[in-house]
Amino acid sequence: MFLIALLSFICGLFLPWWTIAGAAFLVSVLIPQKPLHAFFSGFLAVFLLWGGIALVIDQMNESILSAKIAAMLSLGGSAYALILVTAFIGALVGGGGALTGAFLKPVR
Amino acid sequence: MRIVPFLLSFLLTTGLIVCLNRQWGSLKKTPVMGSFLSPQHGFWQNAEPVGKDFSGSVTLPGLKEKGDVYFDENLIPHVYANSETDACYIQGYLHAKFRLWQMEFQTFAAAGRLSEVLGAGKDNGYLTYDRAMRRLGMVTAAQASLVEMEKDSTTKKDCDAYTAGVNAWISQLKEGDLPLEYKLLNYRPEPWTNLKIALFVKYMAYDLAGGDNDFEMTNAKSFFSKEDFAKLYPAMQDSLDPIIPKGKHFLPPFFVPKAPATADSLYFNNPVTVTDRELKSEKSNGSNNWAISGTKTLSHAPILCNDPHLSTNLPSIWYQMQIHTPGYNAYGVSFPGAPFIIIGFNDNCAWGITNAGRDVRDYYSIKFKDDTRSEYWFNKQWKAVTMRVDTIKIKDAPAFYDTVATTVFGPVMFDPTYTGYSDVASSRSYAVRWKAADTSNELATFSRFQCIKNYDDYKQALELFKCPGQSFVFADKAGVVAIRQEGEFPAKWKGQGLFVMPGEDSSYMWQSDSIRREENPYMFADTSNRGFVSSANQQPADSTYPYYLGSDFPIYRGLIINRYLNRMNSITPADMMKMQVDNFDVFAEMARPLLLRFIDRSKLNDEATVFLNTFRQWNLMNNASEEGPVIFQYWWDQLEKNILDDDFSGSSLPLMRPHESTVLEALLKDTAWSFIDNKDTKDRKETLGEVVTDAFLKIIPQLQQDAKDDRLTWAKNKDTWARHLLRLPELSRTHLAIGGGARCINAAKQFHGPSWRMIVQLTSKTEAYGVYPGGQSGNPGSPYYDTFIDYWASGRYYPLWVMAPDEIKDKRVKWVMHFNN
Numbered sequence: 001m002f003l004i005a006l007l008s009f010i011c012g013l014f015l016p017w018w019t020i021a022g023a024a025f026l027v028s029v030l031i032p033q034k035p036l037h038a039f040f041s042g043f044l045a046v047f048l049l050w051g052g053i054a055l056v057i058d059q060m061n062e063s064i065l066s067a068k069i070a071a072m073l074s075l076g077g078s079a080y081a082l083i084l085v086t087a088f089i090g091a092l093v094g095g096g097g098a099l100t101g102a103f104l105k106p107v108r
Numbered sequence: 109m110r111i112v113p114f115l116l117s118f119l120l121t122t123g124l125i126v127c128l129n130r131q132w133g134s135l136k137k138t139p140v141m142g143s144f145l146s147p148q149h150g151f152w153q154n155a156e157p158v159g160k161d162f163s164g165s166v167t168l169p170g171l172k173e174k175g176d177v178y179f180d181e182n183l184i185p186h187v188y189a190n191s192e193t194d195a196c197y198i199q200g201y202l203h204a205k206f207r208l209w210q211m212e213f214q215t216f217a218a219a220g221r222l223s224e225v226l227g228a229g230k231d232n233g234y235l236t237y238d239r240a241m242r243r244l245g246m247v248t249a250a251q252a253s254l255v256e257m258e259k260d261s262t263t264k265k266d267c268d269a270y271t272a273g274v275n276a277w278i279s280q281l282k283e284g285d286l287p288l289e290y291k292l293l294n295y296r297p298e299p300w301t302n303l304k305i306a307l308f309v310k311y312m313a314y315d316l317a318g319g320d321n322d323f324e325m326t327n328a329k330s331f332f333s334k335e336d337f338a339k340l341y342p343a344m345q346d347s348l349d350p351i352i353p354k355g356k357h358f359l360p361p362f363f364v365p366k367a368p369a370t371a372d373s374l375y376f377n378n379p380v381t382v383t384d385r386e387l388k389s390e391k392s393n394g395s396n397n398w399a400i401s402g403t404k405t406l407s408h409a410p411i412l413c414n415d416p417h418l419s420t421n422l423p424s425i426w427y428q429m430q431i432h433t434p435g436y437n438a439y440g441v442s443f444p445g446a447p448f449i450i451i452g453f454n455d456n457c458a459w460g461i462t463n464a465g466r467d468v469r470d471y472y473s474i475k476f477k478d479d480t481r482s483e484y485w486f487n488k489q490w491k492a493v494t495m496r497v498d499t500i501k502i503k504d505a506p507a508f509y510d511t512v513a514t515t516v517f518g519p520v521m522f523d524p525t526y527t528g529y530s531d532v533a534s535s536r537s538y539a540v541r542w543k544a545a546d547t548s549n550e551l552a553t554f555s556r557f558q559c560i561k562n563y564d565d566y567k568q569a570l571e572l573f574k575c576p577g578q579s580f581v582f583a584d585k586a587g588v589v590a591i592r593q594e595g596e597f598p599a600k601w602k603g604q605g606l607f608v609m610p611g612e613d614s615s616y617m618w619q620s621d622s623i624r625r626e627e628n629p630y631m632f633a634d635t636s637n638r639g640f641v642s643s644a645n646q647q648p649a650d651s652t653y654p655y656y657l658g659s660d661f662p663i664y665r666g667l668i669i670n671r672y673l674n675r676m677n678s679i680t681p682a683d684m685m686k687m688q689v690d691n692f693d694v695f696a697e698m699a700r701p702l703l704l705r706f707i708d709r710s711k712l713n714d715e716a717t718v719f720l721n722t723f724r725q726w727n728l729m730n731n732a733s734e735e736g737p738v739i740f741q742y743w744w745d746q747l748e749k750n751i752l753d754d755d756f757s758g759s760s761l762p763l764m765r766p767h768e769s770t771v772l773e774a775l776l777k778d779t780a781w782s783f784i785d786n787k788d789t790k791d792r793k794e795t796l797g798e799v800v801t802d803a804f805l806k807i808i809p810q811l812q813q814d815a816k817d818d819r820l821t822w823a824k825n826k827d828t829w830a831r832h833l834l835r836l837p838e839l840s841r842t843h844l845a846i847g848g849g850a851r852c853i854n855a856a857k858q859f860h861g862p863s864w865r866m867i868v869q870l871t872s873k874t875e876a877y878g879v880y881p882g883g884q885s886g887n888p889g890s891p892y893y894d895t896f897i898d899y900w901a902s903g904r905y906y907p908l909w910v911m912a913p914d915e916i917k918d919k920r921v922k923w924v925m926h927f928n929n
Contacts, residue, residue, distance in 0.1 A: 017143040061155035065155040068838045086152070093121065096120060099121070
């Protein structure tokens with residue numbers, strides 16, 4: 001899980017956003033796990049990564065921007081709701097990538 | 109491998125990514141959610157840490173020498189460069205760093221490219237706008253002006269450097285660094301070019317000289333009798349106090365334009381009508397400026413004041429800065445999108461600008477041979493047009509191809525394929541002659557302003573300024589105080605261009621493209637015995653001015669400014685601050701006695717009487733918490749409806765409504781004005797007392813509703829915003845507690861108002877104050893996005909700090925950026 005988060009973070013520095021799925025997939029292929037387990041690893045990894053970065057950024061920004069974006073996305077202007085949505089969307093993609101990897105190389 | 113679950117999982121994940129990697133919705137599209145939410149790519153990257161360190165150093169090979177930028181606590185840069193060229197380079201870099209999206213978006217608007225990033229819009233609104241800008245010739249005008257600009261070696265060098273500075277910023281941008289709006293709309297910035305600078309300058313010309321009422325006036329002329337027309341649209345108001353005070357003796361005109369022999373039959377009395385509707389710039393784009401001679405100030409030094417009224421947008425149209433080079437030291441506001449300081453001061457002089465508002469856009473009726481519109485009747489023969497096909501790209505849709513014919517008059521703005529904002533089909537065609545379409549180099553004026561040392565320099569710098577015509581106030585430390593209305597104004601015969609003109613021969617064309625410069629209105633404060641000069645978009649002179657001026661000017665701000673300045677002595681900058689945010693309504697002062705005299709109090713119930721008493725006791729100030737202005741505005745609007753609606757409802761065509769000043773002055777002179785009678789009630793003749801009373805009774809329900817909704821006080825009722833350019837409320841500052849209004853010096857309307865208040869006292873050490881409704885950063889995620897708005901709304905000012913070279917260690921310097929070559 002830590003590896004997925006790390007690789008996703010590195011990908012995010014240089015590559016498009018959806019490479020988090022690739023990172024989760026790759027780790028899941030290299031370190032085989034049961035599918036459900038893999039999904040949650042990927043999910044949790046990106047959830048914590050995206051949620052964590054968003055939370056840190058938001059704290060430093062004192063929610064100036066998140067309040068505006070959250071209002072725009074009908075989240076009632078709540079910074080925390082926006083951080084959760086951010087984390088959840090990323091997590092779904094990360095989980096999906098990991099799950100796909102787990103099916104490619106099932107645990108023997 | 110477990111093939112089925114693998115495929116299923118693969119497809120689901122890929123499907124999810126694909127869904128998150130595109131925009132949804134038809135008109136109002138969502139951002140690309142995946143990248144938008146990604147904390148490493150999307151909007152989170154625009155959430156600027158509070159307390160961010162803006163210091164740093166960059167190496168930019170385009171610079172000739174090193175330069176330094178000192179930011180103060182409001183993120184205002186004090187640029188120290190070793191040449192004008194380097195100053196422009198750094199200015200371009202800073203504009204891009206803090207305002208990139210806005211500067212590019214404005215040039216897209218100028219070039220008719222909004223559909224490219226926003227789609228065709230509701231009812232093809234953006235496409236209609238884009239076609240208008242293209243047809244008007246904005247792009248061709250900018251291209252032609254660029255050639256002119258680049259002939260001037262200084263302008264060329266400066267623009268090249270500015271563009272290089274912008275591109276130095278753009279070229280190092282990563283996805284996450286893009287301004288928020290690019291992420292919302294899903295596009296990327298293009299490289300900047302000198303053409304975009306020219307487009308921006310033309311956009312300002314459009315904004316300030318892109319208004320006329322030719323179609324509405326043409327219809328009114330055809331609809332009303334000659335007598336009624338004269339009553340509704342007088343050439344001048346009685347209470348006008350022109351920029352050049354009445355009584356000035358003007359020399360006879362150098363050139364006398366002659367009305368064509370056919371003017372009466374083919375023009376003034378020809379009952380033609382127009383159904384097309386023009387794109388017009390904001391009508392109240394105006395401004396105040398004045399400058400006071402040392403004889404009237406406490407310090408004995410001149411004081412110059414300016415507050416240009418523009419749309420109160422976020423990011424603001426202005427970016428404040430100081431530019432210091434070995435040759436000059438200028439402070440003021442600049443336009444993100446163009447080099448130089450536009451309004452401001454240097455170590456010797458100060459200057460300010462208001463819009464002249466003269467009519468420099470006219471239409472000609474074109475007779476085409478056939479539907480191909482390739483030949484038109486001109487001077488007794490068929491003449492070929494120049495044909496141009498514009499490609500208007502539309503986001504997520506096939507491009508639109510617009511075929512535009514150009515005649516000797518100018519481009520054909522309206523034809524059967526384009527009726528503007530009208531949905532009535534029309535078989536007629538109109539070509540447009542617009543002064544802003546001429547080649548020009550207005551930027552050269554501002555380049556020179558930065559280093560003017562005296563009145564002669566200022567006058568010389570103005571010689572290059574063509575369009576949009578402006579009234580420039582000037583004051584210097586030697587004590588000279590002056591105003592000049594400058595620009596190229598066509599010399600027109602009386603009434604020329606008030607209506608659509610016949611375009612079948614050359615007789616109606618402008619006979620001279622420009623009144624000679626020395627004939628433009630100007631004055632000095634000291635020779636006028638008045639001790640000050642001022643302008644507020646009113647007519648520059650009375651009817652003794654030897655050229656036709658047109659008739660579409662606001663008069664009330666000018667009246668109150670001159671009244672105050674005439675009364676005042678020993679003036680201080682603090683007095684000027686009070687005056688710039690003054691909310692007195694002269695129009696209401698003139699109208700109230702009339703309304704109170706004619707209302708029939710016996711018809712009012714108790715509630716209505718309470719409202720009337722509030723109005724009667726109102727101090728005539730459009731202050732934020734007053735109820736008087738709301739009652740007055742409703743009452744006056746309803747009274748105009750009562751008086752005029754029956755006279756105007758007989759025509760389905762767009763008709764010009766008379767100015768409020770026209771109606772008021774007519775009623776003051778003649779309480780039995782012929783329009784008061786309601787034509788629809790044939791058996792009886794209404795009196796002024798009846799319509800005034802009826803209008804008041806009609807507004808009572810709305811006033812009661814407003815009282816319930818807490819919208820009865822003026823600020824809440826007019827609801828001023830600093831509105832994001834994309835009109836997104838979340839990125840705007842809404843419901844600002846500010847008074848004022850269109851007729852007050854403090855001209856704050858709903859989305860429009862004093863865009864930069866500046867006061868400069870030219871003592872040996874300049875003392876200056878300023879504020880604009882925005883912030884130095886264009887990033888909605890920055891604490892500097894809206895820094896100045898509360899100060900602006902509450903009428904407060906910031907001292908403007910002209911940083912001296914020995915102040916680089918001053919504690920007001922918060923951050924330093926070093927620019928290395």
